[in-house]
Amino acid sequence: MKAADFTAPGHIGIRSDATPPMPAPGEVIVAVEACGICGSDLHMYRNDSYRDRLTRRTPEGYTVPGHEFAGRIAALGEGVEGWRLDQRVVGVTGLGGGMADRVAVPANPYQLVAMPDGVSFAEAATTEPMADGLQMVRKAAIRDGENVAVFGVGIIGLGVIQAIRARGVPVGRIVAIDVQQARLDKALEIGATDIVNPRDGDVFAQVAAVCGTEEGYRGISANIGVVFDCAGYIAHMAGPPPLETALRLIALRDGRIICFGGFEGAMTIDMGPIIQKEPAILGSNGYAPEELVEALELMRSGAVDRRTLISHRLPLSAIGEAFETQCRPDAVKVMLEIGPEAAA
Known part of the structure; x- marks a missing residue:
């Protein structure tokens, strides 16, 4: 069996002699057609973050990432x-394994869902991040006319925007914030009303120019009711962590900050606005099972176009190139095409 093998930060290769998995009771074996490279995979690739939570070891000791994929059931376990x-x-596997010809998956509604007709394997491999976006929007409980900001418009942040639009949420402005222009352009294409690039100047000033400000004894805000932090803390990025900027942007009362992006270590931020503005800071990790089904139905019906977010497609044999490509500023979603039907 062919499988990826992550050996150290910046080093991932391909093995052709990995032992194929056998299904344990309650599991199926999926012959993988397509597998996406997730933002969390990039944290691992850069500095070993979350390695133990993102990879699965073969009997040979190969370390295989990949937790969002699509394929065909090749074997059924007992029961x-x-x-x-x-x-x-x-x-969907919490411990990776999807960047291989075959992977074992528990047959439960959080980790295995049937694909509807009319959805390609490459599209379907983006189901998990789309479901993540659906959960974040659910948790945010956006009120009529509220302005929202989305920090980080990779596949997750773009999915948040698609979720808002597909669910018909009566939002005000949707401000996409990212340092990569290609991703900002894609955000406008799928439904953002405005874009902000921190390279162009102070984020608060740019957002305030779009949404206005509100001032009072609690301080000042940029009239943003909800911030989706899909960037987290990337250690090599200049400037304050997005969470600190989110606290500056958020409304003077009853704002919500939904945190999803990963954190590459500890960080220091000014937490004063938590007391002044009384926002709710909510973590979001995963999705409800029905949101996996909803994500696929949105693809099937055409309510969201996930194909437009797949910027690059490479074979599993080019795994190193694929990870380096995902690190590039022009990449949105790099898809590994593993099986013979992936390109269809």
């Missing part, structure tokens, strides 16, 4: 009911 061989499915 598995309601699934059939050759069925098209999306798999």
